Amino acid sequence: MSQRITFTLAATDGRARTGTISTPRGEIRTPAFMPVGTAGTVKAMLPESVRATGADILLGNTYHLMLRPTAERIARLGGLHRFMNWERPILTDSGGFQVMSLASLRKMSEEGVTFSSHIDGSKHKLTPERSMEIQRLLGSDIVMAFDECPALPATEAEVAASMRLSMRWAQRSRDAFGDRPGHALFGIMQGGVTKDLRAESAEALNAIGFDGYAVGGLAVGEGQEAMFGVLDYAPGFLPEDRPRYLMGVGKPDDIVGAVERGIDMMDCVLPSRSGRTGQAWTRRGQVNIKNARHMDDPRPLDEHCSCPACRSYSRAYLHHVFRAGEMISGMLLTWHNLHYFQELMQGLREAIAAGRLAEFVRDFHALRAEGDI
Numbered sequence: 420m421s422q423r424i425t426f427t428l429a430a431t432d433g434r435a436r437t438g439t440i441s442t443p444r445g446e447i448r449t450p451a452f453m454p455v456g457t458a459g460t461v462k463a464m465l466p467e468s469v470r471a472t473g474a475d476i477l478l479g480n481t482y483h484l485m486l487r488p489t490a491e492r493i494a495r496l497g498g499l500h501r502f503m504n505w506e507r508p509i510l511t512d513s514g515g516f517q518v519m520s521l522a523s524l525r526k527m528s529e530e531g532v533t534f535s536s537h538i539d540g541s542k543h544k545l546t547p548e549r550s551m552e553i554q555r556l557l558g559s560d561i562v563m564a565f566d567e568c569p570a571l572p573a574t575e576a577e578v579a580a581s582m583r584l585s586m587r588w589a590q591r592s593r594d595a596f597g598d599r600p601g602h603a604l605f606g607i608m609q610g611g612v613t614k615d616l617r618a619e620s621a622e623a624l625n626a627i628g629f630d631g632y633a634v635g636g637l638a639v640g641e642g643q644e645a646m647f648g649v650l651d652y653a654p655g656f657l658p659e660d661r662p663r664y665l666m667g668v669g670k671p672d673d674i675v676g677a678v679e680r681g682i683d684m685m686d687c688v689l690p691s692r693s694g695r696t697g698q699a700w701t702r703r704g705q706v707n708i709k710n711a712r713h714m715d716d717p718r719p720l721d722e723h724c725s726c727p728a729c730r731s732y733s734r735a736y737l738h739h740v741f742r743a744g745e746m747i748s749g750m751l752l753t754w755h756n757l758h759y760f761q762e763l764m765q766g767l768r769e770a771i772a773a774g775r776l777a778e779f780v781r782d783f784h785a786l787r788a789e790g791d792i
């Protein structure tokens with residue numbers, strides 16, 4: 420692929436931006452929400468259904484795919500796009516975060532991390548170089564640098580040491596990635612909730628130079644107020660002509676607040692994971708479909724929603740299939756949630772382009788009742 424990945428800003432409104440990331444496999448409209456496709460599938464969804472919700476890009480993962488079915492097998496079978504039948508852009512995480520949250524018997528060193536698979540206990544090693552090799556074998560379009568996301572609670576000294584390790588790993592990731600036209604490497608800013616550490620991390624990443632920059636180390640239990648506190652300054656430490664990706668975020672109101680603060684890309688398991696637990700997200704708040712009060716309700720989840728669940732099924736039906744443990748329950752609620760998240764992103768993109776983001780945000784909060792609706 421000769422074409423390089425480029426980011427074009429179309430409009431700004433305050434600190435918010437809207438634009439397009441052009442890749443050989445297609446365009447990504449920003450601000451973008453990226454559905455999580457952990458082990459090569461967005462759970463309970465066919466790829467064409469994920470596309471129908473409006474997704475331009477989805478996420479895959481080094482950790483899960485290196486364990487099963489292995490990156491080498493996927494490469495032999497033509498790469499992850501072919502393997503999972505998604506020909507549009509794929510971003511893969513570098514694996515470190517998942518090792519810390521999923522694997523057992525982990526051993527950290529300057530070199531990288533060794534761990535035992537949570538699937539079969541087999542021993543594995545991840546280093547910046549190995550992570551770059553895996554993401555190349557998968558064929559992902561946007562590759563994440565190998566980093567360490569410190570677990571909370573952590574002292575400032577621990578956060579500083581971890582961030583500096585991640586910056587050394589960022590350099591090694593950059594060196595190992597090489598020059599791959601048509602593919603992008605994103606650096607990941609660390610530094611916890613400490614402004615000086617965040618500034619030091621951004622300075623290190625800017626000096627190395629990346630195609631895009633992620634704000635890492637957030638959405639790990641610090642709470643929305645602390646997260647927004649970091650986002651009040653951290654995106655501004657990053658080059659404004661490159662995409663900014665906030666990892667692991669979030670609930671609809673987290674997404675709105677992050678976009679207001681200059682974030683262009685986000686990912687979260689929430690719409691799919693909560694869909695499988697009967698939790699529907701709507702413009703007026705959350706609907707907990709397992710609540711008995713929906714048992715006789717002929718209305719759709721959201722009468723304004725054009726998704727298959729809202730077009731053709733009642734709350735009573737969704738309540739029934741959830742209670743009965745029928746697979747269609749997870750399918751319909753996941754589809755609805757992903758559709759709602761993409762509709763929220765479209766609304767944000769249009770509002771920024773029209774210079775009326777403040778009005779959009781006001782309406783967004785005004786409509787959202789507390790609790791179950």
Ligand SMILES: CNc1nc2c(CCc3ccc(C(F)(F)F)cc3)c3[nH]c(N)nc(=O)c3cc2[nH]1
Binds near residue numbers: 458515563607635686
């Ligand atoms: C939920 N909170 C959160 N998630 C975070 C993630 C994971 C993001 C991710 C990527 C791919 C997938 C896949 F399942 F689709 F593959 C799933 C999740 C982080 N990832 C890295 N590298 N550094 C961070 O500092 C970091 C901070 C994170 N806070």
Ligand SMILES: [Zn+2]
Binds near residue numbers: 721724727729
């Ligand atoms: Zn719907």
